[in-house]
Amino acid sequence: MTTTRKMKAKKHNAKTRPAGPWGSNVVVEFEDEIAWVIMNRPDKRNAISPQLASEMNGVLDALELDKRCGVLVLTGAGDSFSAGMDLRDYFRATDDVGPIERARVYRTNGMWQWRRLLHYPKPTIAMVNGWCFGGAFTPLVSCDLAIAANEAIFGLSEINWGIIPAGVVCKAVSVVMNQRNALYYVMTGETFDGRKAAEMGLVNESVPKSALRKRTVQLAKTLLEKNPTALRQAKIAFKFSAGMSWEEAADYLTAKSDQAQFSDPERGREQAMKQFLDEKSYRPGLQSYHRRRLRR
Ligand code: ACO
Secondary structure: OOOOOOOOOOOOOHHHOOOOOOOOOEEEEEEOOEEEEEEOOHHHOOOEOHHHHHHHHHHHHHHHOOOOOOEEEEEEOOOEEEOOEOHHHHHHHHHOOOHHHHHHHHHHHHHHHHHHOOOOOOOEEEEEOOEEEHHHHHHHHHOOEEEEEOOOEEEOHHHHHOOOOOOOHHHHHHHHOOHHHHHHHHHHOOEEEHHHHHHOOOOOEEEOHHHHHHHHHHHHHHHHOOOHHHHHHHHHHHHHHOOOOHHHHHHHHHHHHHHHHHOOOOOHHHHHHHHHHHOOOOOOOOOOOOOOOOOO
16 A cells, blocks of 8 residues: 555556446456446545446446356455545535535445445445545445455544534444444544454455455355345344344244245245255355356
8 A cells, every 4th residue: 555645556446347337446357257347546545536426336236237247346446445425526515515416426335335235136345455545435335245455544534523423334344343443543533554444343254455356356256156036135134123122033034934935936945954954065154056047
């Protein structure tokens, strides 16, 4: 990570990427059923502008049905994940517009940052490669899993410029961090690194930056081996049931389980039962069943 203010960071060239509904602020690369969704404003430390938010909505819509995307990895170009909301283009530029127009800009951003990502139909991994501040915590938490570079620097820096972590940042951090840790960083604005983020549960793990992509690919490949219908329903079930009473959760999860089986084109449960009970060809405690039909 550089701290040289004027150093130009490498920007992904959208022209060399496969065509899609995205533009230059977000680029997508496909590799072995992994879609790398890259916030692409490295000169601005991938700060989230209204244009980036708008492109991201197009990307999420498109990848939902794109067979090249089995797992979505969200990351940033250059040495940053994202420096949070763009102070100039997102905040200052909307200070003087009317409340309806401002609400529209905020809604466009909330759409990708959590409304879509939180329950995205495909598994999502945030790969935190560098700076991660403020508003960037929302998509980070909304992704199902997260891996950071040890060297990545995180900060809830809102307090440093006299505002609160709004959008839904306070809510997002409360889902994955305990109150003592969250309030410490909300109230001090101190930074912390990838190791600390892992220790606090903000990310699943941290690895040296040199190993970050390899470890992310490894995790994505583990997910790609699983039944995609079960994965989709499991993550949605987990996130919704967390806010329910035990009684409500029991009823909801029974219905969700029936829905998952009913809507599974692979008939995974039957295949797995047969392979374990009849064929004795796998042990479910130690591995996934052998999928005979790959469809997403
Ligand atoms: N909004 C707008 N522009 C930004 C942002 C941002 N959040 N972050 C960086 N930039 C711009 C800088 O203005 C600068 O632009 P310029 O080259 O046109 O002058 C460029 O990105 C590079 O920034 P530097 O500060 O020179 O980069 P450096 O590597 O030294 O520092 C750091 C990186 C620590 C991320 C620093 O840019 C910074 O503190 N950014 C703001 C972080 C922040 O507080 N984000 C808002 C969180 S609150 C919220 O999201 C609601």
